[in-house]
Amino acid sequence: MKPAPFDYLRAESREDVLAQLHEHGDQARIIAGGQSLVPMLSMRLAKPALLVDVMHVESLSKIEATDAGIRVGAGVRQARLLDWATRDPRLPLLAKALPWVGHAQTRNRGTVVGSVAHADPSAEQPLCLLTLGGTLQLRHRKKARSIPASEFFVGMMATARGDTELIESVTFPAAQPGTGYAFREVGRRHGDFAIVACAAVATHTGVRLGVGGVADIPNVRELPLPGASDFDDALNQYAWDLEARDDLHATARYRRELVRRLGRETIEEALRCRN
Amino acid sequence: MPKLIASMRHAVSLTLNGRKVEGQAEPRMLLSDFLRHQLGATGTHVGCEHGVCGACTVLIDGLPARSCLALAVQSDGADVKTIEGLSPDGGHTLGVLQEAFREHHGLQCGFCTPGILMSLDGFLRAQPDASERELKEMLSGHLCRCTGYATIIKAALHAQQRLKEERAYA
Numbered sequence: 041m042k043p044a045p046f047d048y049l050r051a052e053s054r055e056d057v058l059a060q061l062h063e064h065g066d067q068a069r070i071i072a073g074g075q076s077l078v079p080m081l082s083m084r085l086a087k088p089a090l091l092v093d094v095m096h097v098e099s100l101s102k103i104e105a106t107d108a109g110i111r112v113g114a115g116v117r118q119a120r121l122l123d124w125a126t127r128d129p130r131l132p133l134l135a136k137a138l139p140w141v142g143h144a145q146t147r148n149r150g151t152v153v154g155s156v157a158h159a160d161p162s163a164e165q166p167l168c169l170l171t172l173g174g175t176l177q178l179r180h181r182k183k184a185r186s187i188p189a190s191e192f193f194v195g196m197m198a199t200a201r202g203d204t205e206l207i208e209s210v211t212f213p214a215a216q217p218g219t220g221y222a223f224r225e226v227g228r229r230h231g232d233f234a235i236v237a238c239a240a241v242a243t244h245t246g247v248r249l250g251v252g253g254v255a256d257i258p259n260v261r262e263l264p265l266p267g268a269s270d271f272d273d274a275l276n277q278y279a280w281d282l283e284a285r286d287d288l289h290a291t292a293r294y295r296r297e298l299v300r301r302l303g304r305e306t307i308e309e310a311l312r313c314r315n
Numbered sequence: 316m317p318k319l320i321a322s323m324r325h326a327v328s329l330t331l332n333g334r335k336v337e338g339q340a341e342p343r344m345l346l347s348d349f350l351r352h353q354l355g356a357t358g359t360h361v362g363c364e365h366g367v368c369g370a371c372t373v374l375i376d377g378l379p380a381r382s383c384l385a386l387a388v389q390s391d392g393a394d395v396k397t398i399e400g401l402s403p404d405g406g407h408t409l410g411v412l413q414e415a416f417r418e419h420h421g422l423q424c425g426f427c428t429p430g431i432l433m434s435l436d437g438f439l440r441a442q443p444d445a446s447e448r449e450l451k452e453m454l455s456g457h458l459c460r461c462t463g464y465a466t467i468i469k470a471a472l473h474a475q476q477r478l479k480e481e482r483a484y485a
Contacts, residue, residue: 041364041365042343042345042348043343043345044343045321045322045341045342045343046321046342046343047318047319047320047321047342048318048319048321048342048386048388049317049318049319050388050389050391071386071389074384074385074386074389075366075381075384078345078366078383078384078385078386079365079366079384081343082345082364082365082383083365089321090318091342091386093389095389119378139452142456143369143453143455143456144379144434144438144452144453144456145369145372145379145380145381145434145453145456146366146380146381146384146456148375148378148379148380149375149378149380149381149384149385229455230452230455231455231456
């Protein structure tokens with residue numbers, strides 16, 4: 041399996057990237073780590089005319105703490121954010137979820153923003169961004185905008201990014217006091233895409249459960265605390281509302297059962313982890 | 316760097332196992348093919364070619380990575396280490412990892428072995444005291460259809476011990 045031909049440009053500045061996107065629109069694709077894009081190219085599911093490599097643009101390679109949270113630039117590799125998250129108590133969900141992203145060998149090259157941009161429904165990083173209520177910073181040649189993750193994922197591998205926009209960074213909100221975070225996943229092999237992935241944020245009054253791998257986009261829902269009389273019904277309703285489908289990895293029924301069981305376990309772990 | 320045109324071959328230079336080398340690549344050429352067909356480093360094996368099997372794993376700038384998920388042009392200027400660089404004297408004797416795999420029968424057909432060895436080389440350098448669980452988790456990035464993994468893990472643990480002893484003497 042070999043990619044179809046394309047031109048390649050190693051961008052040296054953000055302005056280089058934006059000028060290329062402006063000129064070529066949907067004929068151009070950004071390549072960062074390439075761990076999702078190169079297989080798409082090899083299988084010829086993607087046939088861009090031009091690849092713009094952003095990994096040598098220094099301004100995109102930063103991890104920064106801002107008022108809104110931890111901002112991760114388009115050139116930040118997953119292994120680097122995992123290393124950061126294990127040392128920074130402000131990112132407990134990512135410290136738990138990133139070891140599930142691909143394998144160590146792919147995390148060494150794959151980027152956080154690249155996975156979010158790719159928007160695979162079973163990918164961990166889009167799920168975490170959505171569950172935490174994160175935002176994306178997009179830039180067009182003339183203007184910049186910030187949008188919440190809840191508006192970014194619009195369908196299977198489809199996003200609200202405009203053809204001439206660069207996703208400059210994503211921002212993960214910092215952990216809040218009194219809040220617990222947990223992540224769990226079931227897949228065929230550690231590092232494979234999730235059959236079902238769950239991310240939970242728990243406070244003293246309620247929980248938020250994010251589910252990936254079931255619907256076309258990651259989903260998130262507020263639920264009562266597990267002790268409440270309506271918790272089981274609410275979780276069961278959520279599992280049904282995701283409209284799971286059968287595929288070669290699992291049946292819809294199995295996926296619903298995973299949402300119920302794994303969802304509960306993840307929520308319970310998040311509750312235990314409240315600080 | 317100017318735009319590299321799809322239909323043309325472009326010079327790509329990198330450091331391969333400590334030596335500066337140069338070859339020619341169209342932008343769409345994968346690093347795995349560049350290593351094998353342009354640089355003659357055929358020890359890197361190509362399996363699934365979409366990042367699942369791990370057979371093509373090499374070290375790029377010191378870190379294990381799939382060479383089938385990198386483009387040759389992306390790797391211009393990089394430092395790449397392949398299985399050919401694992402022997403201490405260019406292939407006459409075996410390195411510690413290779414010796415451990417031979418001793419413990421960590422390979423049968425050997426197709427996946429170069430990738431596994433390169434992952435272990437990078438991993439044990441970065442985490443010399445990794446637990447068996449961490450080692451297994453890292454090895455989950457490789458598929459071997461012969462041995463059932465038990466001997467691979469045994470060989471890896473043995474090599475880890477040997478490397479520790481070597482460091483203690485050094």
